Amino acid sequence: MKKNINSCKLVPGIPAQTEGGFHDTESEKVYENIVEAKYAYQLLKMRLLDINHWQDYCAMSFAKFRLYNTKGSFKESVLSRHDLVRINVYASPELGTIYYWVKISDIFFEEYEEFERTVIIFIPTSHPRNQQSEIAHFYSSTSSSAFVINRRGNILSAAVYGRNETPNLDTNFLGKIKNRIISFCAVVGLSKVQWRNFTDGILNTNGISMSGD
Template identity: 40%
Template structure:
């Protein structure tokens, strides 16, 4: 049975589904890797424009601050990301929401010259009066985005961990929606396609 990769800095896989989605570019000239990584880094921190790199069938991502106001800047811990996925509407709030719960720039081995991590967790919509999780997955799940500059390569990975359908902390129609998607397995396949289009798109120079 395939196991989730152990990636430094991201939560360990303990239950539910997972995915590891990665893309990498290698370079004969190390200086070129550095140049391309600067472009990748700018794209990585421009969440509002991710759809532009993924193509027309991609989900749309928009960055919001803790008060629920749209912002066009680099993300920071505590921000929210509103996701409009090409799937049945989330009738609780019309969008899926995640909160950025961790960011770091640690490297973990000698081959890594730079590394950046963003960890997101399903959440309620910012400013919402209830505690309903406005997302297909429960709050135990995380999506972890990592970009790395190596000696002669650049790499991006999206790692889903502990992906459990949200059937408790949501409204009635949200439960129905999540159950149906879980039953047919559609969201898992859709998410894999989405994250693959993101990793490929951000590395398409």
């Protein structure tokens, strides 16, 4: 299924869409005033940067995310550009858990009175201890996923933007078949449902005081 790239949302700082599939997954929450929105933004910013606990904030059952340095050692500390993230996806009782790897290609912040934004961009990468440098992901290295927290006035939004989603064919025969199937499922919208759970979940501040106390 081929999508019309003209329907792809243009987002400043996000890689341009040129080939393959894409998705724009966004959730929004309106606060009573800017003071509450600013406080909530700082909370959500900390959540976005705390990759090791994404599944806790968002109640994600489909995947767990773990932060590593470029040498493949687990990190509890704050993430930085070029760090790696291992995505643990439970496939089935027969296959068990499958591990995919992405690299943080960029991370940036924008902070103004009326507008604030935190952006993390991931691209598929190889296992840090793989001498052959084979991409350990079902998407190719030209694909990207951008995770964004945004505040405009008293409105907060969370988004995941997938761009240039093409299957990783730089693998063995069975790997090519598997990657084609998984990437096709993502293109037709199955992954969008999962990312909607993420964007809705990370915005959920119910039961948390917005007073800053």
